[in-house]
Amino acid sequence: MRNARLTGWGAAALAAVLVTTAAPAVAVPLDESATATPAATETAAPEQTSSPEPAAPAEPTEAPAEEVAPAPLTKNAERSQRAVAAAAAVGDLTVTVFEDRYQDGVFDTSKVGRTGQSDAIRQYLGAPTLEASDGTTWTSTEVDGKWFFDDVPAGAAKLRVQYPTVPVNAMLFDATDPSKLQKLTQVGSSWDPRAEASVTIGEGANVSRTIGISGLRAVADVRYPDGTPASNVAVELGSNGEWLPATEYSFQAGSYEHLDNGYVFLLPGEFGVRVTAPAGYSVDEVTAVSSGGNIDPIPVTARDGAYWIKTTDASTYTSNPTFTVTLAELPTADLRVASFDDRYADGVFDATKLAKDGRSDEKNSRVRQLVTAQGAVFSPTPAANGDQVFEDVPVGEAKVYFTYPSSSFDAIFFDSTGAASADDIERIPNESTSAYSSAVATVMVDEDGVAMEVGFTGLRAAAEVEYEDGTPATGVSVEIGSNREWYPAVDYETGTYEAFNEASYYVRHLPDEIGVRVEAPEGYQIAEVTARQDNNPGAPEIDVTDDDGTSFWIDTADAASYSAAPTFTVTLEEIPTAAVDVTYFADVELDGVYESAADETIPGAEVYLLDAAGDWWATTSLDGTYAFTGVAPGEATVYVELPDVPDMPEMPEMPELEFPEATVALWDATAIESYRDVVEAETETISFEGTRINADGTTAPVVVDDALVGVVFADLDVVADEDEAAQVFVGSASVFQIAGFVDTTAVTGETPVDAPVDALVPGAEVEFLANDEVAVGEEAAPGAGAFIATENDGELAVFGAAEYGIRPKVPAGYQVIGVTAVGASGELEVTETSAPATADGEALFAAPREYRVAPQGVAGPVPEGAAPIATGAVIWVVEVAPIAVAPPVVPGVDAPPTDPTRPDVLPATGSDTNPWVLMFGASLLIAAGFGTRLVIRRRTA
Secondary structure, X not given: OOOOOOOOHHHHHHHHHHOOOOOOOOOOOOOHHHHOOOOOOOOOOOOOOOOOOOOOOOOOOOOOOOOOOOOOOOHHHHHHHHHHHOOOOEEEEEEEEEEOOOOOXXXXXXXXXXXXXXXXXXXXXXXXXXEOOOOOEEEOEEEOOEEEEEEEEOEEEEEEEEOOOOOOOOEEEEOOOHHHOEEOEEEEEOOEEEEEXXXXXXXXXXXXXXXXXXXXXXXXXXXXXXXXXXXXOEEEEEEOOEEEEOEEOOOOOOEEEOXXXXXXXXXXXXXXXXXXXXXXXXXXXXXXXXXXXXXXEOOOEEEOOEEEEEHHHOOOOOOOOEEEEEEEEOOEEEEEEEEEEOOOOOOOOOOOOOOOOOOOOEEOOOEEEEEEOOOOEEOOEEOOOOOEEEEEEEOEEEEEEEOOOOOOOOOEEEEOOOOOOHHXXXXXXXXXXXXXXXXXXXEEEOOOOEEEEEEEEOOOOEEEEEEOOOOEOOOXXXXXEEOOEEEEEEEEEOOEEEEXXXXXXXXXXXXXXXXXXXXXXXXXXXXXXXXXXXXXOOOOEEOOEEEOOOEEEEEHHHOOOOOOOOEEEEEEEEOOOEEEEEEEEEOOOOOOOOOOOOOEEOOOOEEEEEOOOOOEEEEEOOOOEEEEEEEOOEOOEEEEEOOOOOOOOOOOOOOOOOOOOOOOEEEEOOOOOOHHHOOEOEEEEEEEEEEEEOOOOOEEEEEEEEEEEEEEEOOOOEOOOOOOOEEEEEEEEEEEEEEEEEEHHHOOOOOHHHOOHHHEOOOOEEEEEEOOEEEEXXXXXXXXXXXXXXXXXXXXXXXXXXXXXXXXXXXXXEEEEEEEEEEOOEEEOOEEEEOOOOOOOOOOOOXXXXXXXXXXXXXXXXXXOOOOOOEEEEEEEEEEEEOOOOOOOOOOOXXXXXXXXXXXXXXXXXXXXXXXXXXXXXXXXXXXXXXXXXXXXXXXX
């Protein structure tokens, strides 16, 4: 290697690389204008344009000879004066009482009822009275049909309104808010009845109440198809969102009304009727007339199983609109029930299969009765084949009741009608939660008859959870699953778990499959799950199906019997753990591998690990070795925090540079042998919640938000080894590459590295190499002829340990004479080879040759006291010269004398700016400054 004397553009660049101690920050004083405190200013009074003279005092006026009496106050004015005098203590109440002749609950005189009458003020009632909040009684005054209570003490009061007739044959209701009609409570004697309403008198306010009068009732006549009255039928009448039981008249069979020691008047709006038809009948038709004995029909609307009329269709506001409900006789059919004990426990009836106890499915007589929708009760008749038959059942919905042999908690019934397997069956619910309730199946009987199949089973399931040494595992979360539902299990017998229902009885399961899933205690995992036919410790084992290691299943047909409790045995083992040591180092030698004698570890960073169980871990270190203990063995990924980007100093006339987020290149150095094996790590930002491992081995929760990391080690097969930790090495370096194209014919008495700036040749292109990585070259300034390696996104390219190189493309009219490379230790040995073939568009251009250097000598030493980071640069000098071209010869004309070695060329640069010093010198100064300005992000749990 020959020594190079650097005095030109290369000297500026290399000097910048070798500056490894950043200059201290200099405090720049603010100029006076920036630091001066603005003086306090006074707010001037607005300037007066004129000074008016003060107004002269008014002359006294003489009193009129005759005083004029004030005009008398109106009633409203008097009331207003009284309210103002005592606004905080009293208020007014205005009451309107009207006959609701339109029967809609709203006081509206514009609407005309069927009789041609409209709502009207009721003027011939006794005066309403008010019991005020202080217990005093107030009498109202009437004006134009309205009643007034003035200056009543504020607070809760009771308004009492007299009924219009005696005895009471109408109803008073509060119609102030028509959406909330409410009957008034009757008070007083039967011969002096009054209705009472609660009123709150507001302070200084005028409260109003509108009271309606209505005598509406509702009646239902129920008839058989031949017109004869239907007695003893369940009838309900609906009004104002309430269903009221109707009573059959003692004097008129088949007619029903809601009675309460007499007629009950209903609120206007809608009247409804619903009838539970007698056995063998259904509701065929419902019509209505506007009042009893009136043949004038009114519309009926069917809704939600009931029939409705509007009260505005009643003949008067004191009439009784009447429903006529005509019944129809229902056709009948038979219902056949095959009820069986599912001894094979597979959910279907098949007497050919033998259960573990040697018995097969057999029919039973657990069918108790059938009840129709009309309430008729039918008892079954046994058939020759063991079925239970209900004969001549009315068509329609019916309920079939099944009786348990003892308690309803000891077994379950299920509907297997048409089932091909247990996947098609459905549990039959109980009538109630009582231990002695029946199971009730709802069935629709059609005219062709119905056959149903109902199974009976008493299956249970238990789980015994234990550790490897046989010790029972108590306090473990266990669930038992069946029929697509999971039931929490209770540890009722040290380490034995079973599901219980709300009444604290064992849960019974449908046949098919029964499963178990266990949430192992911290530090443990499921080692093995076995099962046996029942809860007898000596019972034979049965097969268990493993569902991805999370839930385990048995076939109920493998149970000892259809009333057994097949039992799982779940064995827990300690989760094996692994230890991982990560060495994060600055590759001072740039050889790609860690050498303790030459390289230096980087302390103070954050290192994260995502283990095979999906858990996140975080730790830091004071010596550059980051230890993880207790992590799950298996594939893992290590993430190393990257240093912050240092601030870039201001450089006059210097183009803006984009620094990457990752200011160092990282690589997995665990299994490589040399710098040629280095593959730079990807960079990403991660966030997670996990566990921090402290220096003393203790742990604490940690939350990491948006940490910039290098994904430096993936697919780590960590072996659980208590004695030896898996070793991971993470290398780091910051290497830049720079290239200049120098016209050697413009250099006199100097080496190309020492050439002045104006010797650089514009119009060239270059690709920068680092092993198999390729970066593009970006000019310092347009036409400068000098380049720095950048990524495709325009950010500066930072390289780790590698074999560095370039692929130059010279301008037209030039050829490469030689390539020189300079690093921290001086000139480097350059190897020239043919560029590999690449696919179209894969590279910047297809270069015929490429030039490479080994990394030795590229980086400078880490100064004492500086943060350990390997920095450096490779300065490439591409020596070019014009291609000699003979001038054309014109016959008969002498060619002018020329110097073929120095043809006319373009100017060396497009301006007098020194692009190398400004662009590359400054950028490398920053790159070298990483050595002392490495800032590691700090995080706390």
